[in-house]
Amino acid sequence: MSAEVQIKCRNIWKIFGDNPKRFMKRHKGAPTPEALKEAGYIGAVQDVSFDVHAGEILIIMGLSGSGKSTLIRCITRLNDPTAGEMEYEGRDLLKVSERELIDIRRHKMGMVFQSFGLLPNRDVLENVAFPLEVQGMDKAERVQRAKDMIELVGLQGRESYFPRELSGGQQQRVGIARSLAVEPDIWFLDEPFSALDPLIRAEMQDEFMRLQQKLKKTIVFITHDFEEATKLADRIGIMKDGRMVQLDTPEQIVLNPADDYVAEFARNAPRERIVSVGTIMKPIDPSAEGTVLVSEKIGSVAQQVLTASRPMGVVDETGQIIGSVTREDVATTIFSRDAA
């Protein structure tokens, strides 16, 4: 993962109510949850700071109403944050002009919506070509481009269908194709698969993985589904009541949850598929026999380690021994809820 910061958010607040700005000022920019409640304001996003790194998949999770959608709607400026700072590639997102914002949306950002947001009066092709059309791309070119996108999401042959003639999964494919048509640098997905039934959801997740492997975009992805998150994420941010309680790699979330709320999320996660050998590695043990790779997930080496009579050595990519791993460590990580 490169460490280049693509989006930088500092102390973002989004408060809904009659006069949020005045309310913020009265509380010196940091109202307590109690103060919010008393005044009848909703603190949808409260003092959230984080970076999105270029090329990473950042997944945001949290219970319903915890402010996930509001947060990414702040970043995309569909909502204007009440307070805070945001930068996109070094540009102050809150100070850009209307024109620049439109430009950023036209070329840099793509977004997929939970309930698709397709235009009912346009067929698949016209929907996908829509962002290109508003940019003023000429017809032949945008049709060609839209056709490519439609093929990418596997909807070829349905170009002239209208949204109402498509299944939910197909509609979301259109939504995905549309958001990709402009070749955005950063891609926002707000619960893209939660309106779909489980089978189609699994299929769409695989599809999404396939696309991402091809496209390698920076992604901010909202989901309710922790398994989905661990499958896809480089990092996971967990939100509660408008605050970002933990933002970390899936491993750290599983192994070192910041609080009970986070632990609850991670409870049923398939740890063996999340935690890697390096995380539970001990210092070099001279008595170790055999070796496993440091980046390997525990699940794939468990059998080896558990059946060995002695601890096993851990090697890095160059084959150098850098530590050891014991049977007990593997067993507790897999089976115990509060391991590590």
Place this chain on the structure above:
Amino acid sequence: MTEATASTFQSESSQGVKMPSYWGVVFGIALLALIFHYISPGVLPDRWWPEWEIPAEEWLTTRIEWLKSEATIFGIAFKDITRAIGEGLKAPVKWAEYVLYRGHANMSWIWLTVILASAVTYFSTLRNGLIAAVLFLTPILLALFLGDAAPESITSLPKMLSDGLKGIGAKALYGPIPWVAIAAGVILLGHWIGGWRLALLCAVTMLYLAVFNVWKDTMRTMTIVVVAVPMAAFVGVVLGIWVTRSKIAARIITPIFDLMQAVPHMAYLAPVAALFALGPVTALIATVVFAMPPMARCTILGLQTVPEEIVESGKMSGCTRRQSLWKVALPSGKRTLMLGVNQVVMQTFAMVVIASIAGAQGLGHKLLYSLQQLKLGTAIELGIAISVVAIVLDRLTQGYANKETDHFAVAKTWVQRHKHMLIFLVILVLSYIAAIWFRDVTIPPSKLTYTGAEGKVTLFDPKVLARWMDGGIREFNKNAFDYINPIRDWVTLNFLIPVRNFFLWMPWPVFVFVVGAAAWRYGGLSVLLLCLALMASFIVTGFWVETMKTTYLVLIATLLCVIIGVPLGIWAARSERVANILMPICDTLQTFPSFIYLIPAIMLFRVGDFANVFAIIPYATVPAIRYTYLGLKRIPEVTVEAAIANGTTKRQRLWKVELPIAIPEIMLGLNQTIMMALAMTAITALIGSTDLGQEVVRSISTQNFGRGILAGFFIAALGIIADRIIGSWADERKKQLGIG
């Protein structure tokens, strides 16, 4: 709810033994006052004191005079502005007339332009086609704008063409579009929108219009419709967009629309007629003003109900504000917008028919004339024409609103996709050619004839049929009047006249007191003040008598509508079968312009209050039926099932469970019924009445517009009073039931 109303509420529920109820007190006081007035008349005032009367009428009349003669805006005389508007609007009306039924020497030139421009478009681009069209139209445009100053060598080109055509005997080529082509166009449109069924309906209608010799009058009516609809739709959309974009606009425009909704058709004519001379332009402007609010409302609704995600996905696609509106919001709200167009068309049509009293030619004018002459046969023929045209207009626009394009269209060839258009073009060309030899292709003949071996034989003559119907009706009346007249006279003498006399006898403070009490009880201070101001407006300006006559008519009609409508609504809610029959009838009844309800009333009862009430009922009962039905249908299933589980009988359920829950909805229906009854009383004025409506009608013929404007306003005032009181009552009730 205010504190006072809250406390009376408690007294009502605390078993009212010690404390008399609010209404007990109010009616008690009113009754005492009436008894007192009976015993010693003259103490309580039954009219406003003449010396205190506000001369609003004179004031308005002088204002109008001033506007028409002296007023200036930014140094431009007001009368010049109105004249310019009038002239500006005359042109499109004239051209619609030429195209639809009159024909004009320039028509052939226009067609030539269309053909050439289409050719250019086909071989080149649409833009070049448009440029070509403008170029070709230069002679006509020059003549239009420069008048005599235009170079004759150019402006006479169209005339040379038409003279040339005349020379070869092809005069028809500069006539109007042949009726055969218009009829075919409508039928094809029907087929395109609604398949064979709608095409058949259109065909029958077109045939009727042709055979019954009302084609020309229909086209006269349609000239104003075709000009007014785009104007009203455009203004409505613009205003609607403005309201959704600007808070200030919303605050200014919304209450104006609310007011406009309470103003009956008729009342729009007086102020417009005051500023513009009587004639088609006045009818056009009044029509546009009247028909515009529904379009604005639908636009607002359409824009506000576009799902948030669609708007946002548009934004994320990088739409500018303008693109958001034109490419996302408006197309997504298309259906609602098209329903707005449907309403505009229907309102326009209804208004044009009524505007006959302000100089609109056509069906309404003829109908009014034949009603006044008691030529009932002709009236029936015209009434049917108006009704079927209304139905066709309604079905076409509604069908179009609901029409969905499908993806299979792409698989078809260009010819397949445009077959309706192509067939129409072919028929258009053929009918023009045929019109060169057969006059009847252009305008339908006044009667159907057949020229055979033994000379000309008349197969069908609508005039003869009308005369025959007249005779039949007269015969029927002669016999039936023996039965009808006594009933009519008995009811009039023993019921209508006494109620009317009571309203006229009643001192106005009593009326004000009772209405004010209701306003205060349900709406609180603001509604009370509004109602007092509105009542004061007609009392202090000397319109008390006319207003009470209207009030009495509307009250009686409303009462009858409720007595008829509510049980019908209940019946429909109970039985699917009844609903399936009744609801389409209601739909159809609402499609007809109110004017035609006069025909049966006059036929059976001639003129008078009885006939007026009779004309109001079919028109104004519809909301009573519909809202009762909807109110009952909307009751949650569980509520009814719980009542069944509690062992209630069907009747107990109706009275104790269903009606109390549905009552707020039913009251809203009552509200609508009152509005429609008010609007209809103004229409009944056309056949003779002595109330506010009559003042409006008379003011137009006597040019005493101040009086007409006031009378129209007072009809609206009555509507607003009823609306505010009943509306607040229903709101309160809904809140209590927890269904607001």
